[in-house]
Amino acid sequence: MPSEQYRDKIIVGSEEWVQLPHLGMPAVKARVDSGAKTSALHAFNIQPFRRAEQPWVSFEVHPLQGNRTVAVRCEAQVIDRRVVRSSSGSSEQRYVIRSPMRLGDQVWEIELTLTNRDSMGYRMLLGREAMTGRVLVDPAEHMLLGRIRDTELHDMYGVVKSSPTGLKIALLASNPELYSNQRLIEAGEERGHEMSFLSIKDCYIKLDDENPEVHYRGGHILRELDAIIPRIRPSVTFYGCALTRQFESMGVYVQNTAAAISQSRDKLFSLQLLIKSGLDIPVTGFANSPMDTKELIEMVGGAPLIVKLLEGAQGRGVVLAETKKAAESVINAFKAVKANLLVQEFIKEAGGKDLRLFVIDGKVVASIQRAAAPGEFRANVHQGGTATVIKPTPEERRLAVKAAKAMGLAVAGVDIIRSKSGPLLLEVNSSPGLEGIERATEKDIAGMMIAAIEKQVKRTV
Template identity: 40%
Template structure:
C-alpha cells in the first residue's frame, strides 16, 4: 500500500518509527509536510497537491498534526477523507481533542469520568472559585500540549489574580479540581483500533506537578486494571480516534480521564513498554484497507 505520514518533523522519533514500521511490512511510505499541501475542489471533487504535484495514489494517511498547526492540519486530513483515503485518526477527532473543553463535553456525553471541571465565566470568577471550597485548583488553557498552559493554584485566592489576567488578555481557559491523591502521577495508555497496545505510569520530578516526560518526568511499565482499560477504550471510541493516547489519573473514586492526545509521542512509551506501537498502527491500516 501507499501510506503517507503527515508530519512537519521527519527527523522526530515518532515519525521515523512509523516510517520504519511501514517499510518493514513492504509498504511504500512517504512523509508529507501538511503545511506544504495545497487543497482544491475541481469538477466537484476534492483534489490535493503537494509542492505542485497532484497526490492521487494514497491508500492511507497517518496524521501527526502538531498543536501549532491544528487548524490547517485538520483541514488537510478532512480533505484526504473527502478523497476517500483512510486515516488512522479522523479530522473531527483531532479537532475535538485539541480543545480541552470540547473534549470534555464529548466525554461527558458518553458518561466517561473526568475531574470536576468548569468553563470559566467571564463575569463570575469569584463565585465559581468558591465552589472549589478552598482546595487547590488547576487552571488550563483550552489548547496546549506537553503540560504547557497548565497552572496549579494552591487556593482560590491565588487563582483569582491569574484568571483575571488571562481574561484581560482574552485567553480562554478552564478550571479543574486538583486530584491530590494522584501524587503527581498519571497513566498514559496507547489505543490502536480498539485495543490498548501499551501503557505506562508517569511520575513528575521533584517540585513539579506535571508528569510529562518532556518536563523531566519518569515512566514505568504498568498493567492497567480492567476498569482503566475499559475507560481508555471507551474514551478513544467516543472521540472517534483509532489511534490516540489516553491520559488518566488514579483517584479515590476510580480512574479519571485527564486528556486525549490525537498525536501521541511514541518514544517514551515504546522505550518504557518495549512494545512496537508503530507496528500496531500499520496493522490497523492493513486490516481496514482490506474491508
C-alpha cells in the same frame, strides 16, 4: 613539534567509525564525547542470564542509525551494573560489558554500558575512559579515520534493497526528525510498504466536486495513496484537519479523521463529549467573565486547583494554584489577555502521577505511568518526568477504550488519573508520542499502528 607523549596517540574528530568485532559489528558510527565518562552502546531486548554461574546478558543492536531492519544479536558477560546520568539529567541503571574495539589501526578493550539510544543521533557514544592514554580529540573535525559509504555498510551487514510491494502510506505531519514520525516511516518500510512524509505546510488543495485534489510543493498531485497517518501539531490543527478532510473526500483511508482530531483538540468540547458518554472526569469549571472568578474556584472545591489554557498542549499552559489568592491571580491574569481557560479540581492523592494508555482500534496495546520530576506537579510529566510500565486495571482499560470511541479516534493516547473515587479521564490525545511508551514498554507501537492500517485498508478494498 608535538612532545613524545602525544606521538603514538590516535587523533579523532567528533564522530568516527569504530568496529566491535567480538559483538559482530564491522562498523558503528560513534559520537566522540570527552565530556562523558563512560561509553554507551545502543541495545534493546536486553535479557540477563547466567552462564557457568556468571552473569551474562543477551541483547540486540540496530547498528545503523535510521535503519531498524538490520539487527545484530549479541551476548556478553556482565561486569557491573551501574547508575548512569544522561545529558538530559535523568538517571538509569545499566548493564556494563567489556568488548574489544578497533579504532583506526589499533584494537583495545573498553567498557560499554547498554541502553536504548533509538532517539539519539548515534548508536554508540565513546567516552573519555575508553580514550584515556590512547586518543586525542579535535572537536572541529570529524571522520578523520575515514568514511564508509552506504553501499559498503550494506555489504557489511548483508542489506538487500527491495522494491516495496505493499500499500502506499503517507505521514502527514510537520517535522520529519521527530522520533514518532521516524518510527512510523521505519515501521511501514519494514512491513514492505511505500512510505512518504508529507509536510503539512507544503500541501495545498483543489476543491472540486468531481475531482478533489491535494497538491504538494512543486505542483505534484498526490494520487494513488492508500492511507494517511495524520500527526498534526496543535499549532496547525485547522489547516492539518482541512488537508485530512480533503484526503477523506478523495476516498483515502485516514487513521484518525479530521472530525475526531478537531473535537479531541478542543479541551472543553472533548470533556463535554466524555461526560455525555457517561465517563468520569475531574470536576471542571469554565467561565468567560473575571467577575465569576471566586464562584469558579468554589465550583471545583477551592484551592489547590489546576488552571488550564484551552489552547495549551503537552503540559504547557497548565498551572497549579496552591492557594485561593494564587488561583484568583492566575485566572484573572489569563482573562485579562482574553485567554479561554478551564479550572479543574486538584487530585492530591494522585501524587504527581498519571497513566497514559495507548489505544489502537478499540484495544489498549500499551500503558505507562508517568511521574513528574521532584518538586513538579502532574501536568509536567510531559516535560522531564519519568515513565514506568504499569498494568492498568480492567476499569482503566474500559475507560480508555470508551474515551477513544467517544472521540471517534482509531489511535489515541488516553490520560487517566487515579483518585480515591476511582479513575478519572484527563485528556484524549489524537497524536500521542511514541518515544516514551516505546522505550518504557519495549513494544513496537509504530508497527501496531501500521498493522491496524493494513486491516482497515484490506477491509475496504
